[in-house]
Amino acid sequence: MSTSSDQIRNIAVTGHGSTGKTTFVEQILFLGGQIPKPETVESGKTVTDFTEEESNRKISIHTALAHLQWKGRKINLLDTPGSGDFVGEVISALRVSESAILMVAAEAGVQIGTVQTWRRLRQRSTPTLVFINKMDKEHADFAKSVNDLKENLQANFVPVSIPVGAGASFKGVVDLIDQKAYTAQEGAKKPAGSEIPAEMAAEAEEYRQALIEAAAEGDDALMEKYFESETLSTEEIGAGLAKALAAGKVIPVFCGSALLNSGVFSLLDAVADLCPSPLGRKEPLQTTDGEQTFQEISPEGSPSCFVFKTSVEQFSGKLSYVKVITGTVSGDGELVNVREKQKEKISKVYTCLGKKLDETDGIPAGDLGVLTKVDSAATNDTLCGADLNLTYLPLQLPQPVHAVAINAAAKKDEDKLNQFLQRAAEEDMTFQLNYNTETKETVISGMGELHLDIILEKIRSQAKIDMQTRVPKVAYRETIRAASGAEYQHKKQTGGHGQYAKVVLEIQPLPRGEDFKFVNGIVGGRISKGYIPGVEKGILEGMESGILAGYPVVDLEAKVVDGKEHPVDSSELAFKLASRGALRASLEKADPVLLEPVMNLTVFVEDQYLGDVLSDLSSRRGKVLGQEAVGGGIQDVKAQVPQSELLRYSIDLRSITSGTAGFEIEFSHYSPITGKVAEQVMTAAKAQQEQSEG
Secondary structure (H helix, E strand, O other): OOOOHHHEEEEEEEEOOOOOHHHHHHHHHHHOOOOOOOOOHHHOOOOOOOOHHHHHHOOOOOOEEEEEEEOOEEEEEEEOOOOHHHHHHHHHHHHOOOEEEEEEEOOOOOOHHHHHHHHHHHHOOOOEEEEEEOOOOOOOOHHHHHHHHHHHHOOOEEEOEEEEOOHHHOOEEEEOOOOEEEEOOOOOOOOOEEOOOHHHHHHHHHHHHHHHHHHHOOOHHHHHHHHHHOOOOHHHHHHHHHHHHHOOOOEEEEEOEOOOOEOHHHHHHHHHHHOOOOOOOEEEEOOOOOOOEEEEOEOOOOOEEEEEEEEEEOOOEEEEEEEEEEOEEEOOEEEEEOOOOEEEEEOOEEEEEOOEEEEEOEEEOOOEEEEEOOOOOOOOOEEEOOOOOOOEOOOOOOOOOEEEEEEEOOHHHHHHHHHHHHHHHHHOOOOEEEEEOOOOEEEEEEOOHHHHHHHHHHHHHHHOOOEEEEOOOOOOEEEEOOOEEEEEEEEEOOOOOOEEEEEEEEEEEOOOOOOEEEEEOOOOOOOOHHHHHHHHHHHHHHOOOOOOOOOOEOOEEEEEEEEEOOOOOOOHHHHHHHHHHHHHHHHHOOOEEEEEEEEEEEEEEEHHHHHHHHHHHHHOOOEEEEEEEEEOOEEEEEEEEEHHHOOOHHHHHHHHOOOOOEEEEEEEEEEEEOHHHHHHHHHHHHHHHHHHHO
């Protein structure tokens, strides 16, 4: 049954790891009649943790899609992982959601994952509901959690439900909108409402007044009425909250226990009543001129959709998860893959409930669904009607932070291993596969050790391949710090034509990052124009291997100023060889120096571990640029650190901070190294060269 765009609600369920997101989604699907009973994560049978690796590890690894009907709405839920190793899955879910539920554990309050998710939600201006979960756990504290949110995330968090008791004495919740208490009833589809306990009446009224004030802020007319009568009706509270939520003025806060199915009902009602539909929302387009343009989500016009996730299943083949932006994507239709400029037959379209696919007639604008066997489609692709000329903006994903070099233990398995690695990279955009031509290594990189371990474990299981991993080599560079010059004569006499060329070269350093500049300074035809390309090629080939440790030479200007040729024996090859010799002789006199890659590093760390992290960065030759409190007792530390010191940082940081910290990394620049560090690099390079020659 197709649903109109204005009745669709797309919600990402997000938060720090182990806050109960999957259990919460399981209860919602039970309430919506999609499953006969809610399963626990420990059982390995939940709808949204359905892969073998998720069942085995008892954690969410992939964003999973599910849906239900509630109060006439179609609600699409995207259950996201909590671990920072799978942040790409969270980003793809937020991209296709008009609102989000931020899960917070009542006994822990704001955690690093809460802060990082909150920052992403604010960047996208995503209307957000908060569910303070696990009110039945020891040390659960609702008021403290709400204050934690207010102090550390700096927004207007307003309770819509409050708990009846906490920890072992937790009994249920009070819904402040309909003014009823709902006792926790595990397994009940609709909890029975009752009067608010007398001992909570005053507290509930105080919270309700704050809720009414927040709802009034959402609409000028409601604000006037509130000033006149000092109250609002239930319907007016809902209307005001919906507007305030959409404008980002209010963050409604709910509470309960997902495991006991307590408080979930109230939040599900709020999703249907308060959260915005996708209709009219603006989807960003890819542009070439830097001007950001948008396409409104609309059921009108030709179909177009964005591929936000790709999965390759053993029996179903390639699954392309899409959000439809315009028109309706139907089975037996045809769409163009804009990137490939290729027409694709769409045979069937599906709705999705975890791993279960149900065929449907069409996916309307704003809805989420699955296309099968669209061979050319990949994550970030735009699929649209032939009459449309647009490309939706790709996912803005962070750079991988952890890398290993990899090879098959048996040479005969190399091709097979590469095929499986390529498939993994197609499914997961934060997993990258590269062959480094400098270091002659296949390098895989991802968002952490756990991220790579899970991918490799899956490949071992499916492909039955033994593989070896190690710390990857660093791609150093060489450059010069002084101007110099040299001449070189290449002369070789054999039977028949010989080889002759003489080149006089001057070199000087260029600013960092400018790579190479070639200048033809020949006057008077000392070297014929036809041989000049050979001179430049020789210099470039010579720069591929420097004189210190054999690393590529960069940031150098080479000027050919003189030379000599022979009417018979000269050739482009001879001038290429002479230029290479002149360059090498020039480099020896130009104060050569090694360069190492330096990375921009951002670490999110709890206050208690800040000193340890700063001390560790200092030991890694890091330069701390600054630190800033970002809420939740968490510091944002920015530093620049040599790449060679960060090859195992994801593992070491986990050890230093008991697994609580997170970090982001990107390339910054190349910087000179001298002394003991440079000697170690050169010694290692020489040993490697001797080994390869031996």
